Amino acid sequence: MAPTGPVHEALAELELVDHHCHGAVTADLAFHTFESLLTEGEAWPGVSPFDSPVGIAVRRHSAPLLDLPRHAPPDEYVARRAELGAREVNRRFLSAAGVGTFCVDTGYAPHPITSPAELARAAGAVACEVVRLEQLAEAVAARGVEAGQYAAVLRTAAEEAVRRPGVVAVKSVAAYRTGFALDPRRPADAEVTVAAGRWLAAGGGRLTDPVLVRHLLWTAVDLGLPLQLHTGFGDADVRLHRADPALLTDWLHRVAGTIPVLLLHCWPYQRQAAYLAAVFERVYLDVGLALHHTGPARARAVLAEALEITPFRKLLYSSDAYGVAEFHHLGALCFRLGLAELLQSRVDADELALADALRIASWTGRDNARRIYGPPVSEPVRDPRGRPTRKV
Amino acid sequence: MAPTGPVHEALAELELVDHHCHGAVTADLAFHTFESLLTEGEAWPGVSPFDSPVGIAVRRHSAPLLDLPRHAPPDEYVARRAELGAREVNRRFLSAAGVGTFCVDTGYAPHPITSPAELARAAGAVACEVVRLEQLAEAVAARGVEAGQYAAVLRTAAEEAVRRPGVVAVKSVAAYRTGFALDPRRPADAEVTVAAGRWLAAGGGRLTDPVLVRHLLWTAVDLGLPLQLHTGFGDADVRLHRADPALLTDWLHRVAGTIPVLLLHCWPYQRQAAYLAAVFERVYLDVGLALHHTGPARARAVLAEALEITPFRKLLYSSDAYGVAEFHHLGALCFRLGLAELLQSRVDADELALADALRIASWTGRDNARRIYGPPVSEPVRDPRGRPTRKV
Amino acid sequence: MAPTGPVHEALAELELVDHHCHGAVTADLAFHTFESLLTEGEAWPGVSPFDSPVGIAVRRHSAPLLDLPRHAPPDEYVARRAELGAREVNRRFLSAAGVGTFCVDTGYAPHPITSPAELARAAGAVACEVVRLEQLAEAVAARGVEAGQYAAVLRTAAEEAVRRPGVVAVKSVAAYRTGFALDPRRPADAEVTVAAGRWLAAGGGRLTDPVLVRHLLWTAVDLGLPLQLHTGFGDADVRLHRADPALLTDWLHRVAGTIPVLLLHCWPYQRQAAYLAAVFERVYLDVGLALHHTGPARARAVLAEALEITPFRKLLYSSDAYGVAEFHHLGALCFRLGLAELLQSRVDADELALADALRIASWTGRDNARRIYGPPVSEPVRDPRGRPTRKV
Numbered sequence A, B, C: 001m002a003p004t005g006p007v008h009e010a011l012a013e014l015e016l017v018d019h020h021c022h023g024a025v026t027a028d029l030a031f032h033t034f035e036s037l038l039t040e041g042e043a044w045p046g047v048s049p050f051d052s053p054v055g056i057a058v059r060r061h062s063a064p065l066l067d068l069p070r071h072a073p074p075d076e077y078v079a080r081r082a083e084l085g086a087r088e089v090n091r092r093f094l095s096a097a098g099v100g101t102f103c104v105d106t107g108y109a110p111h112p113i114t115s116p117a118e119l120a121r122a123a124g125a126v127a128c129e130v131v132r133l134e135q136l137a138e139a140v141a142a143r144g145v146e147a148g149q150y151a152a153v154l155r156t157a158a159e160e161a162v163r164r165p166g167v168v169a170v171k172s173v174a175a176y177r178t179g180f181a182l183d184p185r186r187p188a189d190a191e192v193t194v195a196a197g198r199w200l201a202a203g204g205g206r207l208t209d210p211v212l213v214r215h216l217l218w219t220a221v222d223l224g225l226p227l228q229l230h231t232g233f234g235d236a237d238v239r240l241h242r243a244d245p246a247l248l249t250d251w252l253h254r255v256a257g258t259i260p261v262l263l264l265h266c267w268p269y270q271r272q273a274a275y276l277a278a279v280f281e282r283v284y285l286d287v288g289l290a291l292h293h294t295g296p297a298r299a300r301a302v303l304a305e306a307l308e309i310t311p312f313r314k315l316l317y318s319s320d321a322y323g324v325a326e327f328h329h330l331g332a333l334c335f336r337l338g339l340a341e342l343l344q345s346r347v348d349a350d351e352l353a354l355a356d357a358l359r360i361a362s363w364t365g366r367d368n369a370r371r372i373y374g375p376p377v378s379e380p381v382r383d384p385r386g387r388p389t390r391k392v
Helices: A006-013 A031-037 A053-066 A074-084 A086-096 A116-123 A133-143 A147-163 A189-201 A210-223 A245-255 A270-279 A290-294 A296-306 A325-348 A354-373 B006-013 B031-037 B053-066 B074-084 B086-096 B116-123 B133-143 B147-163 B189-201 B210-223 B245-255 B270-279 B290-294 B296-306 B325-348 B354-373 C006-013 C031-037 C053-066 C074-084 C086-096 C116-123 C133-143 C147-163 C189-201 C210-223 C245-255 C270-279 C290-294 C296-306 C325-348 C354-373
Strands: A016-021 A099-105 A126-132 A167-172 A227-231 A261-265 A283-285 B016-021 B099-105 B126-132 B167-172 B227-231 B261-265 B283-285 C016-021 C099-105 C126-132 C167-172 C227-231 C261-265 C283-285
Touching (some): A006 A354, A031 A074, A053 A296, A086 A116, A126 A133, A147 A189, A147 A210, A167 A210, A245 A270, B031 B074, B053 B290, B053 B296, B116 B126, B147 B210, B210 B227, B245 B270, B325 B354, C016 C354, C053 C074, C053 C296, C086 C325, C099 C116, C147 C210, C167 C210, C210 C227, C245 C261, C245 C270, C296 C325
Parallel strands (some): A099 A126, A227 A261, B261 B283, C167 C227
C-alpha cells in the first residue's frame, strides 16, 4: 500500500534543509563496523543492531537503493555495500535523500568521514557548517593557554571559527557534559578563570566543568549565531533525565530576545521541547535522530507528539545522521512519510485545509531553517550538477 | 466523514460540567490581541498563533459558528468577530459549548472579562466560583497585616471567601510559584510568621515564598473544600518539570482522607496524574487546556493516555478556557469528539460494552464533577432561558 | 472483528515465559477482596476497581473463561468465581495463559497465595523462583545479627537462597525504598556497618536506609544472577518520579559487564527504559503490570513506545500478576494481542518482513528470557500433564 495524496506528493518533491547532521564514513565497512554504526550503543555478541527498529528500516528502505530486494538479509546487505564501494554508496543515499542543504556539525568525527564539501558534492547539494563549542574549547586548552587568558582566547577562537565561510550556527553538547540542571547565570570572569585554572592544571581534555560548560552557552549568546543544543536521546554518555530541555527554562528566560535556540532530537522529551517552543519566541525543535532510530512505523507517532502544541514555524527537519549515509536518506524518508501521513490524515478528516497542510510541510521541511539561519541556507548556491533526484 | 455512533450521539447531547475555566473578554478584539489570546506564549513577528494546532482548530471548528466557511482565513475570522461584536460572539460560543455548569476561577483577569454570572447568562447555564488562594493571600498583604497576624487574617479571609454563594472549590497555582518539589509538612505557626515577615517587609506582591505557598495548600485542607491544582502545561512562567504532579506524592500521602485534590491540565504528565488518581482515593484529574491547544486531531491521543489506568470516576472535564469564548466551546468539542472516538472504537472492537461506554461518558463529562463538588454543581438552578443549544 | 493474520496465530500459539510474576490467592474471594486485588490502589466507596480499564478488561476477557458472557456484570462475575471455587478458577486462568515457564517473585505475599510449585501445577507449566533481596535482608535483621556481621551474614543468606533449586534471579524494590537517585558507588564495609547498626538499633523492619538498599544492589552484582528491578508504576508507596530508570544510569555504567539487569514494568518511563536497553549491553525491559492495567485497548500503544528504539533481543514478557489468576492470563493476552497488532500492521504495510515479525514475537515472548536466565528457563522440565491449552 503506497502512501498517496497531495501532501505525500508535495513532501516527496520538497528539497529539504537537514539543519543538523554529520559526515558519512569514506571507507568501506566490515560487517561489525557497519553494525556498530547503526546503533547509539554497540554491536554486542548475540544482539545485532540489525535486530532493532533502525536495522529493520535499513533493510526495508535502504536495501532497494543498493539494488537489493526489500528486507534483504544483513549479510547480503553489507556485502552489496562493499561491492559498490563507499563512494558509490554515499552518492546513492545522499542524493536520494532529497536534501538541498546540509548543516554539518564538524565537531564529532571518530571515524574518517566526509567533509561538508564532500558531503555536498556526493549529494548534489549545498553544505553549511555548524561549529561545536566544546571542541573549540578543548582545542584552546590543547594548544596551551593561561587560565586568566582562557576566556579571551576562547572568544577569539570562536569568533574566528564562526567567521569561516559557510558557518551558520554553533552547537553545544552541554547535555552530555553537565546536563541542563545548570546555574542559568552568566559566570563572572573570575569564576571562569578559576574553573579554567582547575581544568588546565588537570591537563585539559574532555570539558565537563560546569562553570566552563555554562560559559560556552553564554559565549554562544555573545557570538549572536543560532545555537543548536543536543537534548534527550544519544549514546550511553548521556544522562537522559538531565537532558530534558525543560531543565533549561531559567536559562532560556535569561537569553530571551538574543539568539535562536534549536533543541535537537528531544526524544523522549519532545512534548517538553514543544512547550518551550510554544512559549519562547526564539526556541525551536526537531526530532532528528529519533526519526531513523524509531523508523517510519513510529516516526509519525513521534512527530505527532512533537507537533501537539508546537507552532508550525517552530519545527525543523534534521537527520542527525552520522557515519552511514543510509541515515541521511532514512531520516529524510521518515520525516517525509511520517509528516505526510499525519497531515494527510487531518486533511482527509477535514480537520486541516490542504493549503495549510502544504504550507506546514514546506515550513517544517525547509523554510523554517532558511528563516532562522539566513544565507547560505536561505540562498543556497547550487552545485553545478543541479538538483538531487530522490525516491521516497 | 462525520463521526457517528451512539457514543458520539450521547456525548453530543450531554450537558457538561466545565469544572475549571475563566471568563471571556467583553471587549471587541483587534487582530493582534485576538492572536495573543490564542497562545500560552505571545504573538511574535512572523510566528502567528493562527499557525499552530489551536489556530487550525479555531479556523476549522469556530469559524462555522460565526457563519464563516470551515478553515476561514485569520483576517476574515477576526473581521467577522468584530462585525458580530464581543457580546454576540460570546453568546454563540458559550451557548454552543453545551455546558450546563461552569466552575469559574475568578483569580486571574488581566483583561476585562465576564463575571461568572455574565458567563452563565451568555451560555444559558449556571456558574459557580473557584477562589484562587494566592490571590487571596496577596490581597491580605496588600491590605496591610502584621506578620504575626498573617495566618489568622488569611484564614478569616479564606473562610469568608469560600462562604460566598456559589463558591465550590479553591485553587492553587503553587506549580507556578515554587513547583511541587516542596516540603510536604504543614508549616509551624512560627515558620509562617517568619516567612510572612520577610514577604511583607519586601512589600508583599507576587507570593513565591515556599513556606507561604505551602501554607496555602494546608489552608485548603483546613477549609475542607475541593482543591484544584494547576499542574503541567501553562505559560512561560512555569517550570514544566517542577509542575509534574508526581512530585506531590508525599504531600498527597499526608492529606489523604481530607479534601479532594483535582489535578488540572496535567499535559504532558497525564500518565503521572493518572497514577496518582489510581492510587489515592481523593485525587482526580483532567486534561483541560491541552484539549483545545492540541486540537481534535490529538485530543483523543491525550485522553487515551490520561485514561490508560485512570478509574473512570476519577477523570473530569474542564476547558481551562480564558479570554476567548472560542476556547469554552473548543475544549468541550475536543472532549466530546476525542472521548467519543476513543470509547466508540472500543465498543466497535467489542472491548467495551456500549452501556459501560455511555456510563463513562456521563461520569467524566458531568457526574464526577457533581459528585465531588456537590451543590450547586450537583443541583444546578437553571437560568430561566433554559438549556443551551449546541452543535458538535 | 477477530484479530487475524500469521503473527496473531504465531503469538496465540507461542508458549510464553512470564519472567516476573507472583502467586495467585488460594482462598475464595468476597466481592470487596476481589475488587481490592484488581487495583494498585484500594476499593474505595463509590469508586469500584471494576470501573477502570483493568476492570473492563476482566469483564471482557476473563468472564468467558468462567462460562459467562463477555462484559458480565461485576456481581455475577464474582458470584460465578465463588461458585467455581478458587482452585478451579486458578486452574482455568493459569492454564489458559499459555505460559510455559513462570518466574515467581516469592518475596511478596500479604495474602495466602500459591507457591511456585502450586502455580506451576495449576498451569501445567514450570515455575522458577526469583528471590527478593529486601525481604532477605529484613529476615536477616529479624533473626538477629551484629551490625559488624550484617554484610557477611546477608551474603551467606543470599548465597544460600540463590542456591535453592529453581532460583533464576534476584529482585530489588529499591525503587520503592529509596528511589533510583542513589549514590552509584559500592558502599564501603564501614559504611554498611554503620548503617546496619542504625537500622538494627531501631529494631530492623522495613529497610529504607539508602546505604543498605544500595548495598543490596551491589550484593546482586556479587551473586552474579540476573537482577530484576521494579521501575515505574506500582502502588501508592512508590514515588513515581524517583522510579524513573534513567536515574540509574550512573549505576548501570559501574556494573556494565557484570550481571543482566531487567527493568520491570517501566510505565510511564518505557521510553527511558528503552534508551537504557539500547545503549547498555546487559539491560533489558518489560512492560508487565501495565499490560493488564491498561488493557488490550492500550497495551499495543504501550508496547509501541517500549519498542520504538529497543533492540528486539532486549524486550521480555512479564505479567507481574499478583493475587488474582485473571492477571496471569490477562497479561499474556494483552501481550499477545498488542504485539501481534503492532507487528502484523507493519507486515501489512510492508515495513517488516513476516519472518522477522515471527522472530521478534518468539524472542520477546520466550527466547530472550531463556537466553538471559538459562536453565531451567531455557530447558524447562515439563509437568507430566503436558502443555497448557489456551485461547486468545
